[in-house]
Every structure is written in structure tokens, then in C-alpha cells.
Amino acid sequence: MNLKFEDITTIDEKLSKRHIDLDPGGYFIIFIDREASLICAKHFTNIIDDRGLAIDPETGKPIPAKGKVERQETKIFTARTAKEMCVKIFEETYPCPVTMLDHAAYLGREFLRAETALLTGKEYIQD
Template sequence: MNDLAKNIKKLDNKLSKRPIALDPGGYFIIYIDRENSLICTKYFTNIINEKGLAVDPETGEVIAARGQKNRTEETLFTGRSAKELCVKVIEENPNCAITMLDHAAYLGREFMRAEIALIQGTEYIQD
């Protein structure tokens, strides 16, 4: 890895640790389906409580950022590229639940990271 790449990675790691406001419109879990060469994202609803934490609208339980919680997604979106997935999630979706511009920007970045991992055959872990 060259110096430029190292500096960018260091900056990205630092920025990933900043506090963020959660989108009351919901959240997305992104993953790669290598067998079908697709980038996938599951959309889930949530409510933001008085502490700024995402909670399950049905149970009121806090949704952990890490770990497995069996919830059923509202919608599954798939695309062959980051651009196709953005179009499906945002432009063609009349019920687009993204209510914050920073959330839309985050999804675009993550879809691109997933696309690069799909092309390169490397692991993708959502930030």
C-alpha cells in the first residue's frame, strides 16, 4: 500500500469513529451475493428514541449496531453496480425512506465499497 492509500485509510478510519445521527426513516444492511454477482441491501424500519438510539418499532427494543438480531426486512434491493443500486433505492423507489442527506451519501459510499469488493473478490464489511 502506498503512502497516499495509507493516509486515506487512516483518515477514513478516523472519520468512521465520529458520532452520527441516525436516520429516523430506517437503516440498510449491505452485503454481497457473489454467486449472483450482486450488491444487496436490506431496508429495515426503526424509530429513534429520546437518547438518539434506533429501536425496533414493534418491540421498542434497542437495535444493536453489532451482533445478530433476527428482524425481517421491509424491502430487499439488489443491483449489479453501485449506481444501479442507488437508482433502485433512491430514484425509482416512491417510498424511499432516506430522510437525511448524510445517510444518502453514506449509502452511496458503501455501495461503491461493496462494488469494488465484488469486482476485486475481496471481503466487504459495512462501515
């Protein structure tokens, strides 16, 4: 059986709705800088409370999952390719800001999507 683009899209959309545990190492906001031809990732710290919610370490308040949040990133990573970004974050940053394997896999997929958008001129929206 050959997968079609529509099949892959349906699978991905379904999987995007599943529950995931949040990484106590923090989270990333990923975007592309077209002028500089770069993939960018802002890293933010958080605390995961006993309910599984991400808490802002400075305010002690939950970080909303949607909408604009004004927080200061701990670091901005930039790279020309998805692979370069993964090397910078997972191999060259100590301690690694990612503490969960499923989070690492998610980031790899997102960096590849961002790279593809950068190369094709299409819009990139983080999943």
C-alpha cells in the same frame, strides 16, 4: 501533495469513529452475493427515540449496534453496480426509505465499496 493509500485509510478510519445521527427512515444491511454478482441491501425500519437510539417498532426495544439481530427486513434491494443501487433506492422507490442526506452519502460510499469488493474478489464488510 499526493495522497497515498495509507493516508486515505487513516482518514477513513478516523472519520468512521465520528458520531452520526440515525435516520428515522430506517437502516440498511449491505452485503454482496458473489454467485449472482449482485450488491444487496436489506432495509429495516426503526424509530429514533429522544436519546437518539434506534428502536424496533415491533418490540419497542433498542436495536443493538453490534451483534446479530433477528428482524424482518421491509425490502431487499439488489443491483449490479453502486450507481444502479442508488437509482433503485433514491429515484425509483417512493417514498424513499432514506430521509437524511448524510445517510444517503454514506450509502453511496458503501455501495461503491461493495461494488469494488465484488469486482476484485476482496471481502466486503459494511462500515
